[in-house]
Amino acid sequence: MPIITLTTDFGEKDHFAGTVKGAIYSELEDVRIVDISHSVDPFHLMEAAYIIQNAYKSFPPGTIHIIGIDSELNPENKHIAVLLDGHFFICANNGIISMLTSQIRPEKIVEINIHDRIESNFPVLDVFVKVACHIARGGTLEVIGKNIEKIKQLTGIKPVVNPENNQIIGNVIYIDNYGNVISNISRTLFEKIGKGRDFVISARTANFKTIHTHYSDAINFDLPHEKREEDGKKLALWNASGYLELAIYKSNPNTVGSASTLFGLAYRDTITINFSGK
Incomplete structure (x- = not known):
């Protein structure tokens, strides 16, 4: 069928x-x-x-x-x-x-x-x-x-790497139902340019120095529940599609806010990764 x-x-x-x-x-x-x-x-x-x-x-x-x-x-x-x-x-x-x-x-x-x-x-x-x-x-x-041989290309959707290979400039390409912000920076590109170096992700006023694999990786479950930093916890992670995503743990755009609203990010806004060292 x-x-x-x-x-x-x-x-x-x-x-x-x-x-x-x-x-x-x-x-x-x-x-x-x-x-x-x-x-x-x-x-x-x-x-x-x-x-x-x-x-x-x-x-x-x-x-x-x-x-x-x-x-x-x-x-x-x-x-x-x-x-x-x-x-x-x-x-x-x-x-x-x-x-x-x-x-x-x-x-x-x-x-x-x-x-x-x-x-x-x-x-x-x-x-x-x-x-x-x-x-x-x-x-x-x-x-x-x-x-036909060719199709029209969407312009402005590829991240840019500077000549020194120590910076990736990407953009917001999607905001999901939870208000999580997805960029066009892939894990493959990040690892190719980063080569294991320390980094800082900057998106307006939000900064990140760690990228997680799962949303819950940002939570310290060794602490008692009342001592954990959960509500409003910001995080960066590689989503299931292999793209850099900025999120708020268990966010709700209609109540507590989301990465999009709290970080002030919208479609095509810039997300920058700066690598330290050589």
Whole structure:
């Protein structure tokens, strides 16, 4: 049974997500539809890219991923279907897939060219669903598009290393439901540049000299509960995706605050790591 996932900025209030599911079921009764997220901030390509990058690998090869973010067709925003890492991705060529292709080379990319056969002002519903169902039936990408070699890249998402190799300047690329702040600084880059040296992470007024592997690593469980520093405990850690994350232990953005609110960090804000010694 084919699997089709949906990642959009439609939200939960409107009918759009349900309409897309209904259109898929109208074409394919024997299919599974999985919602990855419909709560991406409107037109937030980087946020959607981060979510997709971390979600798709949990699905079996052959899964079809519809990404409905900034998908209106225009001369600078064509539609594409991509076969990458054994998965199919259907989206606009707006840079959203570039975070995946920076690590894995696509097996095939086509620019979708079936628009003259479909009257549409809702491309996710009309075009993307048609393409997804075509692939789910075993159809090839060449039937619905022409081969292209390159896709648009998201700009400004790569960290910068200074010429002296003692500083990494990164940016906030995602803020999760807990208000934790995720940067674009990977553990691989940190270890390559840091080479075991001492360091200081700076993000506005917050500073860190240690990076943990788990949230609870920041808590000293050898102390009695009443003597532990838990509430509001700030920490830096390598998250499950291998990126540097700044967090508040057991934070709640609606009550006690979060890393984003307490550190004053928002999307694209700077996070700097300075290494000492040579």
